[in-house]
Amino acid sequence: MACRVSSEGTVRILLSWAGNAELVEAVQAGSAIAATFSRARDHRSIQLKASRAVFNEIAPDDLSEAARQSAILADDLVELGYMRAQADVYALCGTTGLASLEFVPERVFTQTPGPGAGAELSR
Amino acid sequence: MTRFGLRELRGAMEGIAASTLCTCDVEGMPNASMISQVHWVDEDHVALSYQFFNKTRANLLATRQASVQIFDPRTLALYRLDLDYVETRTSGPLFETMKAKLAGIASHHGLEKVFRLLGADIFRVVHVEQVLPPRAQADGRSVSFLSAVRCCVEDLSRCRDLDDLADAALDGMVRHLGISNAILLMSECDGRLFALGSRGYAVSGIGAEILPGEGVIGVAAREAVPIRIGHVSADYRYGAALGAAAQRAGLLAEDPAGVPFPGLGTPHSQIAVPIVAEGRVLGVLFAESDEVMRFDHECEDALVLVANQLGAMMALLREEDADESPQLAPPGVASEGGVTVRHYPRDNSVFIGHDYLIKGVAGAILWRLLREHATTGRTEFTTRELRLDRSLRLPDHAENLDARLVLLRRRLEDRGACLRIEKTGRGRFRLICQSRLVLEDAEQGEPTEFA
Known part of the structure; x- marks a missing residue:
């Protein structure tokens, strides 16, 4: 439901524990990870991949930052024609029990729909 | 694991919210992408739109497995489906249904030149997980479709000829199914269709013609499958193709001959349901609306039932020929002029x-x-x-x-x-x-x- 990037380039995805049991299990078992980020209004998208990721405790201000990012997405969805209740739920996908999934991207790909989707971006 | 019937999940496959598709390569590296369409096929299968040859495609062909997350905007529930790839179809009714829907989605998102359906990938659903439970009641409908269809069928059963049937079908769509704009079209043997009646337009458009394969109506007739789009694309608009074709053929030297199609100027939702009897498409029931995503799976079910009953009644009420030639009557008296x-x-x-x-x-x-x-x-x-x-x-x-x-x-x-x-x-x-x-x-x- 939200994402923060540290100055060292670590990506922290804030997501709900609920509904993500299989993801948690896979990450804890050492699975590789792929995360796609897409902007609702124009579908510009990128995908980050890493060979491993970890779960860490959330930071004190993560909850408010996640709420801020969700609100922006929800507003975008309403502008695109969603009902407010739909947009809020779609953007939040559950607010209880935030987890911080962290990884350092090893490869980055453009994922914007079109024939160029999937092209790797050079560092 | 909770086992959900796929039919219950059709609300999450209306194409309102984009879905997330995940595949893995043979080494286990995942790939996540957004996907325009997850199409309900039957109780055990869904179809995904194949638009580009990309990493997702390569992974699918290598592992034949995928996982897709779908969101039901009515109940706000989130589901994850585990999928086994079965086959890709590049023509036929399912392909055309998805192609029409994709054109609408592409138009809605300004991606008409980018989105093109290369195939309909069919998957068997091996597992359904409810990621987030429903948090809202699905909208209370203004009509109960079962009851509405019953009323339509009762009206049709009182008809005595094709004339009555055409009116009963159109009136039923308006009165019982709550549809504001409807057209009944009959098929010519060369694939064209002509309007026999309509409701909800300033002019009736009786006699208006649809070319073979033109718009949702032409595709529904050609493929004998319902075509339903929630965002109307320029690819599926009427009129322009007809005018261009008429000009190419040099049909008439004088004013263009034809009755203008009576459709809405800027429709957002359209549905065309073939009227089938004895394995042949007799015509098409068409409805449209200026609301986005006006017609859902349940509305399609209702119209298919009405169209099937209409087709059966048309076959049943075929006019029998008179036994003998009529007596010669004196010429009618014409007025002056x-x-x-x-x-x-x-x-x-x-x-x-x-x-x-x-x-x-x-x-x-x-x-x-x-x-x-x-x-x-x-x-x-x-x-x-x-x-x-x-x-x-x-x-x-x-x-x-x-x-x-x-x-x-x-x-x-x-x-x-x-x-x-x-x-x-x-x-x-x-x-x-x-x-x-x-x-x-x-x-x-x-x-x-x-x-």
Whole structure:
């Protein structure tokens, strides 16, 4: 439901524990990870991949930052024609029990729909 | 694991919210992408749109496995489906259904030049997980579809001929199914369709023509499958293709002959359901709305039931021919004033004065009746003699003649023409001329005048 990037380039995805049991299990078992980020209004998208990721405790201000990012997405969805209740739920996908999934991207790909989707971006 | 019937999840497959698709390569590296369409196929299968050859595609072909997350905007529930790849279809009803829907989605997102359906990937659903439970009641509908369909079917069952059926079907769509704009079209044997009646438009559009494969109507008829789109794309609009095709064919030197399609100027949702009987598509029931995503799976189910009943009733109520030829009646008394009726053999179009009336087989029928009337003074005719007249080149199926006579009668009525056709009994009808007519065959000989 939200994402923060540290100055060292670590990506922290804030997501709900609920509904993500299989993801948690896979990450804890050492699975590789792929995360796609897409902007609702124009579908510009990128995908980050890493060979491993970890779960860490959330930071004190993560909850408010996640709420801020969700609100922006929800507003975008309403502008695109969603009902407010739909947009809020779609953007939040559950607010209880935030987890911080962290990884350092090893490869980055453009994922914007079109024939160029999937092209790797050079560092 | 909670086992959900896929049918219950159709609300999450309306294409309102984008879905997330995840695949892995053979080394286990995941790949996540957004996908435009997860299409409900049946209780065990879904289909995904294949638009580009990309990492997702490569992974699918390598592992034949995927996982997709879908969101139901009515109940706000989130589901994850585990999928096994079965096959890719690049033509046929399912492909065309998804292609039409994708064109609508692409248009809605300004990606018309980018999104193109290369195939419909069919998957068996091996596991369904409810990621987030429903948090809202699905919208209370203003109509119960089961009850509405029952009312429609009851109305149809009271009909005695095709004329009644056409009105009952259209009125039922409006009154019982809450549809504001509806058109009934019948098929020509060459794949074209013509409008037999409509509801909700400023003009009836009776006689308006749809080319083979044009718009959702043409595709629904060609593929014998319902086509439903929640965002209408330019690819599926009507009118432009018809005008261009007519110009290419050089059909008419004079004003473009044709009845304008009566559709909405800027529709957002459209649905076209084929009317099928005995394995043939007899016509199409069409509805549209200026609301986005107006027609859902349940509305499609309801219209399919109505269309099937309509098709069965059309087959049942085929006009039987009269047993004997009608007595010669004295010529009708025409009032003063003369009107020229012009016929163009190239496409059998008929003009009254300078106004286009009708073309095709219905035009040929009218021209035959008028010539017969001019020669013999007859006004009473039978469907049997039309059916036996080789020059009309009628198709084999009886309801085609019935539909053309209904079309002709309605079109004459619609135009307030000086001609009318009245049904006088089983397989019998009467031609009524209220003016003195001058018949002119545009490409042959001298005009014939009669009173």
